[in-house]
Amino acid sequence: DVKVTQSSRYLVKRTGEKVFLECVQDMDHENMFWYRQDPGLGLRLIYFSYDVKMKEKGDIPEGYSVSREKKERFSLILESASTNQTSMYLCASSLGTAMLRDTQYFGPGTRLTVL
């Protein structure tokens, strides 16, 4: 079974802090993704990575950056946290077969509150 883990289930940070969200997958997947989930908006893609050190902006990258130094680990960084970044953050990975049915597998999510 694919296992995607996220470093924290709940996180509380102060405005202006630098925040790191970590994601690790154990299935040698090529692709990794960071989403945020807000009520009524579904999941929105922040950034994704299709290879080590490669990244691409998703639909809402502003205020975020990412790092992928190793294949199994994908980090989301909030350089200076703001209250409008309070949200549920979900990490996902997929094999990266360039097939339509390449399924994304998700971690348990991190609920971040910025005060």
Add this chain to the structure above:
Amino acid sequence: AQKITQTQPGMFVQEKEAVTLDCTYDTSDQSYGLFWYKQPSSGEMIFLIYQGSYDEQNATEGRYSLNFQKARKSANLVISASQLGDSAMYFCAMREANAGGTSYGKLTFGQGTILTVHP
């Protein structure tokens, strides 16, 4: 325009009955894939079922089936014999073949439907 629309914010069903969760999509691609995920209160998104645009048969996975109507651009999830453990948020998502380059892996999600199963 919304690419994926789930018009039912919440649905209720009696245990052991069937329920249909609606999903309509918007794409000009001929080749695309549709996914359904379940998100229990614990937060983790669980993959349920996949339908390709060229698949001739409607997809089925155990108690889950996908009522795929291509001309109407709808991909409704049918859950048969509902169980209390089916209470969760359900998301419909789409991947388009012509998203281009490295964007090929992207999924677009709907807003979700909360399903509550009553005993």
